[in-house]
Amino acid sequence: MSDVIKTDVLIIGAGPCGLFAAFELGLLDMKAHFVDILDKVGGQCAELYPEKPIYDIPGIPQVSGQGLTEALMEQIKPFHPTFHLGEMVETVEKIGDPAFRCTTDTGKVFECKVVVIAAGGGSFQPKRPPVPGIEAYEGTSVHYAVRKMENFRDKNVLIVGGGDSALDWTLNLHPLAKRVTLLHRRDDFRAAPHSVEQMRALVADGKMDLRLGQVTALSGADGQLTGATVKGNDNNVSEIACDTMLPFFGLTMKLGPVANWGIALENNLVPVETSAFETNVPGVFAIGDINTYPGKIKLILCGFHEGALMSQKAHRYVYPEKRLVFQYTTSSSSLQKKLGVN
Numbered sequence: 001m002s003d004v005i006k007t008d009v010l011i012i013g014a015g016p017c018g019l020f021a022a023f024e025l026g027l028l029d030m031k032a033h034f035v036d037i038l039d040k041v042g043g044q045c046a047e048l049y050p051e052k053p054i055y056d057i058p059g060i061p062q063v064s065g066q067g068l069t070e071a072l073m074e075q076i077k078p079f080h081p082t083f084h085l086g087e088m089v090e091t092v093e094k095i096g097d098p099a100f101r102c103t104t105d106t107g108k109v110f111e112c113k114v115v116v117i118a119a120g121g122g123s124f125q126p127k128r129p130p131v132p133g134i135e136a137y138e139g140t141s142v143h144y145a146v147r148k149m150e151n152f153r154d155k156n157v158l159i160v161g162g163g164d165s166a167l168d169w170t171l172n173l174h175p176l177a178k179r180v181t182l183l184h185r186r187d188d189f190r191a192a193p194h195s196v197e198q199m200r201a202l203v204a205d206g207k208m209d210l211r212l213g214q215v216t217a218l219s220g221a222d223g224q225l226t227g228a229t230v231k232g233n234d235n236n237v238s239e240i241a242c243d244t245m246l247p248f249f250g251l252t253m254k255l256g257p258v259a260n261w262g263i264a265l266e267n268n269l270v271p272v273e274t275s276a277f278e279t280n281v282p283g284v285f286a287i288g289d290i291n292t293y294p295g296k297i298k299l300i301l302c303g304f305h306e307g308a309l310m311s312q313k314a315h316r317y318v319y320p321e322k323r324l325v326f327q328y329t330t331s332s333s334s335l336q337k338k339l340g341v342n
């Protein structure tokens with residue numbers, strides 16, 4: 001077993017509600033670690049609408065999804081939360097009263113007093129392209145994310161898609177890979193225009209290939225890809241030699257492993273009581289889009305409120321011997337000291 005990471009609170013999901021919870025926990029001296037399946041923080045705000053303006057964050061008339069994420073990161077800085085990105089919490093196991101052991105898909109192990117499920121709509125999961133038999137190559141030759149660029153050195157890489165991820169990885173991997181081919185179903189890309197221009201310049205210089213069409217079959221053996229059959233827009237069928245394929249067809253949200261943690265669920269949401277947003281398992285809380293209770297609305301501001309109330313109850317589990325005295329940040333010198341604003 002890898003070294004166990006001990007923390008007061010493990011927050012599963014670094015969306016806006018999880019991020020703000022670290023602030024409320026920090027004010028009450030609780031240290032938080034985050035795990036998020038995405039390789040960035042901000043949840044839906046950063047992944048689904050980074051540039052769209054949000055108009056209903058209290059006191060902020062207008063802020064973009066990315067702007068809100070950055071502001072929340074700035075706000076929680078004094079509490080130095082630790083982020084484990086690109087990892088999914090797979091198991092949550094009760095080991096005390098309350099105490100939990102949580103493991104991720106990369107084998108990290110956490111032990112904590114309190115678990116905060118801030119998993120939004122669940123885990124963002126890559127959409128699988130409709131290619132027969134693709135499952136046999138997943139994890140060996142077909143990858144839906146680039147965790148380590150070095151793994152693609154000297155590979156014959158086929159990147160499929162026409163959005164930002166496809167274009168970004170085309171540009172990032174082409175200096176490293178033996179050859180990169182970008183395949184998209186039409187000669188029209190949804191990615192940032194300057195990335196598209198850079199890609200076209202590389203194609204013009206003969207440094208990479210661009211093909212139009214769709215993958216209809218894969219060839220190889222024992223999980224090792226050797227080629228992809230492509231039906232071109234002109235209906236011609238051809239073979240692209242490749243040992244690695246990276247399809248970027250977007251993300252869907254699935255509840256994922258939350259369903260296996262022994263927590264009561266209701267229509268794929270986690271029912272909570274509304275004084276602290278605790279689940280049916282004492283010490284496990286659910287805040288933000290993942291929870292449900294009478295009157296729930298899926299707004300970021302509701303998740304912020306839930307994080308504040310959750311922290312009060314979490315304090316009882318982390319510091320059972322300490323009495324909590326309510327304080328305002330405006331007037332408490334002790335809170336201001338924690339925030340470094342004295």
Ligand SMILES: Cc1cc2nc3c(=O)[nH]c(=O)nc-3n(C[C@H](O)[C@H](O)[C@H](O)COP(=O)(O)OP(=O)(O)OC[C@H]3O[C@@H](n4cnc5c(N)ncnc54)[C@H](O)[C@@H]3O)c2cc1C
Nearest residue numbers: 013015016017036037043044089119120122288289299300
């Ligand atoms: C287009 C659009 C516009 C919107 N506009 C507004 C608006 O104007 N105002 C407003 O208030 N709300 C708006 N919303 C809703 C708002 O974005 C959500 O309410 C908010 O993001 C919920 O935050 P969260 O922290 O609960 O979850 P999320 O933002 O969904 O984040 C959850 C995180 O948990 C991670 N995760 C899930 N399962 C696991 C696991 N097992 N292990 C590790 N990580 C995991 C996910 O990867 C994700 O990053 C909008 C949503 C969309 C899609």
